[in-house]
Amino acid sequence: MSQSFAAPPDTDAPLVALRDVSVRFGTQTVLEEIDLALRPGRILTLLGPNGAGKSTLARVILGIVTPHQGQVTRRPGLRIGYMPQRIKLDDSLPLTADGFLALGSAGATRERRNALARVGVAHLRRRAVQQLSGGEMQRVLLARALLRKPDLLVLDEPAQGVDVAGQDALYGLLAEVRDEFGCGILLISHDLHLVMAATDDVICLHRHICCSGTPDVVSRDPAFRDMFPGHTATNLALYTHEHDHEHDLQGNIDCAGHHHDH
Numbered sequence: 608m609s610q611s612f613a614a615p616p617d618t619d620a621p622l623v624a625l626r627d628v629s630v631r632f633g634t635q636t637v638l639e640e641i642d643l644a645l646r647p648g649r650i651l652t653l654l655g656p657n658g659a660g661k662s663t664l665a666r667v668i669l670g671i672v673t674p675h676q677g678q679v680t681r682r683p684g685l686r687i688g689y690m691p692q693r694i695k696l697d698d699s700l701p702l703t704a705d706g707f708l709a710l711g712s713a714g715a716t717r718e719r720r721n722a723l724a725r726v727g728v729a730h731l732r733r734r735a736v737q738q739l740s741g742g743e744m745q746r747v748l749l750a751r752a753l754l755r756k757p758d759l760l761v762l763d764e765p766a767q768g769v770d771v772a773g774q775d776a777l778y779g780l781l782a783e784v785r786d787e788f789g790c791g792i793l794l795i796s797h798d799l800h801l802v803m804a805a806t807d808d809v810i811c812l813h814r815h816i817c818c819s820g821t822p823d824v825v826s827r828d829p830a831f832r833d834m835f836p837g838h839t840a841t842n843l844a845l846y847t848h849e850h851d852h853e854h855d856l857q858g859n860i861d862c863a864g865h866h867h868d869h
């Protein structure tokens with residue numbers, strides 16, 4: 608008698624993978640030959656200056672922008688929670704945080720309450736969204752993204768307008784969300800200190816991938832230092848050190864990342 612067994616699901620298979628992806632707007636090439644993989648339970652940060660193509664790359668991952676070259680592969684049934692850079696709300700519209708979450712969401716009242724509680728703003732449920740501070744609104748946007756029970760969270764500049772202590776708390780919260788939900792997270796940022804401490808992998812983008820790897824590896828890469836002059840491995844080490852006391856942060860490490868010159 609023969610039996611057949613289904614292959615076990617590959618839980619570490621990429622949620623989204625890009626191969627040789629290039630994007631053009633008119634005659635302008637905005638992204639060139641991008642290879643990347645987003646995996647469950649990992650935080651990947653896209654770093655790069657203004658206009659580097661970070662938001663465009665996020666839009667490719669979300670499926671809003673279609674590359675003119677290359678392949679984008681998404682895990683079947685993938686759910687993505689997206690937290691935009693900012694959201695424009697009509698000042699005259701009476702809308703509470705809870706009402707905002709209810710817009711376009713199938714979630715029950717209890718789920719919305721839980722989502723707000725999970726990101727630490729349960730007390731703001733009945734507050735008008737127009738009265739929320741920048742940091743409070745970011746948390747409400749994160750709650751909205753979590754309501755989708757995402758396999759992948761995409762966050763475009765989540766710490767914009769949030770002070771340093773608030774940023775640290777927000778990145779800590781993202782690490783908790785990653786651990787609790789096992790989702791992959793894509794963070795877009797051009798402020799690098801706190802992000803470097805909060806991320807598993809970094810990609811420095813300037814139309815093409817200038818360098819990539821773990822924060823330690825990237826912060827020592829000449830392409831990274833060209834992009835962020837003044838941010839030496841030594842001062843970044845102040846931030847990574849808090850999270851990893853095993854490393855000799857002043858010493859050389861094996862370069863597991865890769866880069867190519869401009």
Ligand SMILES: Nc1ncnc2c1ncn2[C@@H]1O[C@H](COP(=O)(O)OP(=O)(O)OP(=O)(O)O)[C@@H](O)[C@H]1O
Binds near residue numbers: 632658659660662
């Ligand atoms: N829909 C579009 N049509 C034409 N050009 C676009 C479009 N979207 C983006 N661009 C151009 O593509 C380039 C990359 O923009 P993108 O918003 O991806 O950069 P970014 O790295 O996210 O920048 P920032 O840090 O300033 O948000 C810019 O030159 C921008 O003007």
